[in-house]
Every structure is written in structure tokens, then in C-alpha cells.
Amino acid sequence: MRLLKLVPDDTNIDFLKWRKVASAMSIILVVISIALVAVRGLNLGVDFVGGQSVRVEFTQEMPPIDDIREKVGDIGLGEATIQQFGSDKAISIRTALPDGDKAAAEQAGQQLVAGIKKAFPTAKTGSVETVSGKVSEELLRTGAISLALAMLGISIYIWVRFEWQFGVGALGRLFHEVALTFGFFAVTQLQFDLNSVAALLTIVGYSLNDTIVVYDRIRENLKKYRKMEIIPLLNLSINETLSRTVMTSVAMLLALGTLLIFGPDVIFGFTAAILLGVFVGTYSSILMSTPILVWLKVGPGSFVPRTSAGNEGAERVAGKSDDGAVV
């Protein structure tokens, strides 16, 4: 049987040639993302701004959005934010909570559901979420902290396992990806909620797989080819791992794409964000995290023993014993 090869054998693409263009593009994209978040803002869900959100599913033709908005406004809970889900018959209706009075806030959820049922007798309310201002502030804070900790923790791990330049490279790349994901949420105005933070954490965890594989190969080649210039060496490492990078990305894209199309619409935004993260991740492990190493002057000396001779051998053995540990 002839096997499929997604990437031809012995590619020799000069990826590093594009590093300046790619970096410029990445910086521009990051700046645009930050600007978008600043200007357009994120469509924060009740998890992070407080308020209440009701998922409504229409069994028949959905009334025009403006009509719904007006009728929800009549309930007396203020301006409603209406968002469509993946399917065309389900929407989420969001309103703020009454200020101050806790008892009134507790009633508001029921009031909204009752109001919707009265205005649209055929509609079904699938889920009701109410989050108080205090809780939403806490969720936002812990979300931000855990994201920052994840990025730092992973970078420190890379630093410990490799060299400091690699740690910086990983951090830079993670920042790039997180910024672009935020930009994605700002552009699409998909609801940014607890699930989105989970998506970001997943991206932070998974997208680094690629980088680690490339870095691992760079480390190996740095020891193998002491005399080679750094840029050809980085190119070689990327090309050697290219078929794996592409294959894994294709597998992930297939799995996530299926989930996006056939999966529950409730987690559409979540899946879309991870899908984007995988996509951007493939690009940035090739054209982001490797060029950083050039600027940070990773060279043949990076893995040369500084304390004792024979460190290289130790590394090699350590490499094998990792395998033992895994098995």
C-alpha cells in the first residue's frame, strides 16, 4: 500500500528568510488585536460582568431580533443584549441585574423567564444563568490570574528544561497567541465567558506542543552539528519536524472542525477559539518561536557544558531515561 505523505520528503524550505516579514506581521496582528479589544471591547458574558442570561429556543419561526429586544425591554429589567448561537433558532438574552437590592436581584431571573414566556408562548427557555456583580469580579480576577500563571509556569518549565532563550521564546509566542485569541473574540463579538478562559488555557497548554517538538530538535541538532551556522540549523530543525507539525495540526483541525460543525452550539465559541489557537499555533511555532532564538543569540554554545565536560553525554542518557520514565 502506498502511504499518504502530507509533506514531501526532504523539504528544505528557508523559513527563517521570512522571519522579518513574519515578525512584522505578528507584531501588527498583536497590535491590531489589542486595539480591537480596547476599542470594540469584548462581548463579556454574565460570568464576567454580572447579570442574567437566558437561553431561548424558538420552536417555530424566530421573531425579528428588534421585536424580541423591544418585548424584553418591556419586562422592565433594562436594555437586553441579544446574541445568536450557532443554530438559527436559539438566542441568548442578557440583561443587567437590578442594583443594590439583593432580594430584587434574586427575583429578576424568574421575572425575565416569566416575561419571555409570556411574550413568546412557543419559546423554550433552555438555561438560566444569574451571576452577581461580586462573583463576576472574582471570576474575572481568578481567570486573569490563572491565565498569567499558566503562561509563566509553562515558560519557566521550558527555561528549566532548555535554556533561558527558549523560555523567553515560549513566553513571547504564548503572548502572541493569547493576544490574537482576544482579538478574535473582539472581532467576532462571540461571548467571552468562563468557557473562553478555559479555551485560552487549553490553547496555552496545547499550542506549545509544537514549539516543544521544534525546540527539542534544535537542542538535538545544536549538539550534533557544532559547526553549523545558527540560521541553517534552525531551518534544518524546522524542516525535519515539518511533517510531524503538519500531520498533528491536520489531525487536531479535523477533530475540532468536526466538533465545530456537528457539536453542541452551546460551546461553539469555545471550540472556535481552540481551533483558531491550533491554527495560529502551527504558524507561530514555525515563524514565531524559532526566530526569537536568533535574536536572543542562541548558538552552538547554548548547550555546551559550562560546569563539567561530558554534560552532553549526560543529556543524551537523560533523554533516554525520560523514555524509561514514560514507559
Next chain:
Amino acid sequence: MLDFPRWKTIGISIILLLGILFSIPSFLPEKTFEKLPSFAQTKVNLGLDLAGGSHLLLEADLADLQKTQLSNMEKTVRTAMRGERGADDDIAIGELSTAGGKISFLVRDQAQLDDARDRLFKETQGAGLTGQRDWNINIVDSTRIVMTPTSAGRTQAVAHAMDTARDIIDRRVNALGTREPTIIREGNDRVVVQVPGLQDPTALKELIGKTARLEFRMVDENADPNEALAGRVPVGSEIVPYAEGEGNGASFEVLRRQVMISGEQLINAQQSYEPQNNQPVVSIRFDSAGSSTFAKVTSQSVGKRFAMVLDGKVLSAPSINEPILGGSAQISGSFSVASANALAISLRSGALPVKMTVVEERTVTPELGADSIRKGAIAGIIATVTVLTLMFVVYGRFGIYANIALAFNVALIIAIMAAFNATLTLPGIAGFVLTIGAAVDANVLINERIREELKRGRKVFQAVELGYSEASRAIFDANVTNVIAASLMFWFGSGPIKGFAVVLTIGIITSVFTAVTVTRMFVAHWLRTKRPTTINI
């Protein structure tokens, strides 16, 4: 590579077999599942977002708790100063105030100051491990005693109140008769309530929200209602409004502030009927201390009125026609059977020691949950089939090995989740699909490495050997970063996200095991028996 010891093969096979066996119950319908022997009755729990149900996060009003603590201590002070019954050892006090979170009062006779302090020492206790007391007692100006709650005392009071509140909520929710509710304390001042299957949390919220603080207080017969309304309430009394629909036209009563008997002294409450007119009433019974107080007060105050106050609202203020000695009484009002029953439940399960408010509420209907499961399952199956096909087309025989490993991986994840009684949530399903995509990564790494080594002209055995050993390093590092991210998610996330983190973590561990160890076993077996000189990869 070739020496894959027999014990290892047996060990791995046992693990895989157990994985398959324990994943089966999760797929069985409810009826078949119940017929299984009890040790096999382990299945993956469905989270509220899949099974449908209500999640409530309640927060205690700590300021209210402090107020209660203060007023309880005020009562204690009064009782302590009154001294033993019959003995002539009262200590006269005055100007008792609770302003600023402190209790301050004047001891009229300076000679009794030390005695007063000693009595209070007996009433306050140690709190915490440092030997700190729960109240500081100071003598100011040689005439006043000032009591301030210590921070250890406050912490202890909060912890105690929260534990009690959790227990009470537990009992109330269970009285609703719903299945498998979860009620746990969270953080310093919160309680999480999760009730699977519950669609409308209104009744639940009402039941929990009720502080049901029942008090019996005397009506201040000397107060003039009109004067009181104008703001001239006699010292030691206050205006208390009637509950909706009660009071026969009167909207309030002027009641003594002092609580005669409080809800804690209640030992039973149940719905019954008044014999005369068959109206639903709530019958209550006091404990012995409550009974004797009630007997004493009713004996002394025949002809006067007392009020039953529930949550700061007067339910009724009947006259005392005769001393009530048995410790039983009836609360009548315009009850329906249901509302009398609800009141009885909340009275019976005791008063919440602190006011709780709902700060977060999430409800998902079972239909939406079922829809999510169905779509998630379809997506999961299609994703699996697609990835399996891709692996086979790209890696041939080695792809099949990876695919078998992937199937074992799915079984193992389910088995481990079932064994730990872990909860599968909607993001958890996404985590599952993601794991399928990512699990093959390890095999991609290994197989690509084998291809590379073959291209470099290595012999088959050596290439496979190097493929596994060289790839393992990157596989290990990559998975550690995933575990870092997943553990932060577990720490940060609430329900559904925790579920996602759990699936992710379990998936990472099992995928390394199946993708590296299990495929290695297959490959080793194949190489040993067939001894191929070339391989198609």
C-alpha cells in the same frame, strides 16, 4: 526494543482489560446498570449542564452574622448579671449599648465590677489555637465594661455558622425530595447547592432563602401605636410589621426587643389542622428549656399578648388565655396546606444562623442537556473516525497500532472517570474530542521519527528503537505543559471547567500510556515474530 518482557505484556493487558470492563457500565441504560453487582456500578456522572439541573451559589451576609453575634452576647450579659435564680446576687447595670460592634455597659456599683467581669469570663471562651478568647473584656474608667469580639472569635463564629448553615440547607434541600443533591461549603462564606434534574429553582431558592428565624416576643401593651408610628417608640421596644395577609387590618405591632424564646429551642414543627375550622396550622413543640420559659412567661402574663415573629414579620399576636405548660403551641394564620408544610420544613430544619443570598445561579433544562450529549456524541464519533482514517492512510500498519491504542485510550478515560466518580460536563466532551486529536500526536512524533531514521539508512529495528526513544523526550515535555495548564484550570474553574480539566488531565496521562507503551508492545511483538527487513511507514 524486542525484549518486551512477558510480565510487562501481562501487566499492560490487565490494565487494558480492566479499562474496557469498567468503561462498559457508563454506556448501559439505567435499568441494566442497576442489575449489575455493586462493585461494577461505577459510571461517569453527568454534570448539570448535560443532565439538566440547578446550581446555586449562596453567600452569607457576614455583617448580619456579626449583628446576631452581638445581640446574642447582649442577651448573655443580661442573664449573667441577673445571677442565679432566687439568690440575691444581681449586678445592677445600665447604659447597655451595642454601638460600633462592641458591647458597653455601666456597672452601677463599682464594688461589683470585678465580679461582673468574672461572670463574663465564664461566658466567653477560648477561640482558635493561640489561646485567644472570642471576646476581649476591658474595664474602662473604672465604671464601664467594654467587650469587643476578637478576630479569632469572629473567624470561629463564621466557621461555625457556615457549617451549621450548610447542614441546615442540606436538610431543607433533602426535604424537597430531589435526588442526589450536592451541598458543599466553598471558601470562607459560601455554600454551593447543586440539584440535578431540578428545572425550576424557585421553590428551592425560597426554601433556602428563608432564614426562618422564629422568635416569640411580648407585645408592648404600654405603647401607643400612634405615638410609635410618629417615631416615639418606648425604650426597649420596636415596631414590627405584620406578614402579608396577617394582622386582621393592623399593619404592625409594637414588640419588646427582648426575645423570649428563639427558634433554636424548637424541637419539632409539623403541619396539622385546627380542630374547630379545619384550617391548616403549624404545630410546634419546644425543648425543655423553651417549654419552661414558655410556661413561666405565659403564667406571668395571662391576659397579655405575645407575638410569633418569623423573619422579622409578625405572624400572629394572640392573647395568652391560660398558662401553656406542655411546651406545645400552634401557629395559625392564613396558611394553605402547602405553605403550612413549607413553614414546618423550614422551622423543623432549624433557623439559618446567618442570612444567605443567591449570588450565582445556573439552571439547564434536561432537554438542552440531552441535546448537547447527542450532538457531542455525534461529533465525537465523526471526529474519531476521521482521525482514525487519517492515521491509517498516513502510517499504514503503524497507523492501525496507533488507532487501536486510541480506542483503548477512550475506554481508559471513561473507566478512570467512572472509577473516580468524576463528572463529565459539556466542555468535558470538547476535552474528549480534543484528546482524540492530541492523543495521536505522540504516535505522529514516534512514526515521523522512525521514518526519518529509516531515511538516514538505519536498519528497521534500530530505526524503530530510536523512533521511540528520541520522540519520548519531546512527548514528555509537551505533556507536562498540558498538565500545568489543566491544573490551573482545575484550580480556577467552576463546575463545567473543572470537568474539562479533569478530562484533559486523565486524557493526557492515558494517552501517553496508550500511545507510547501500548503501541510499543504491539510493534515489539510484530517485529519479533515477523522480523521484517523493510517496513512501510
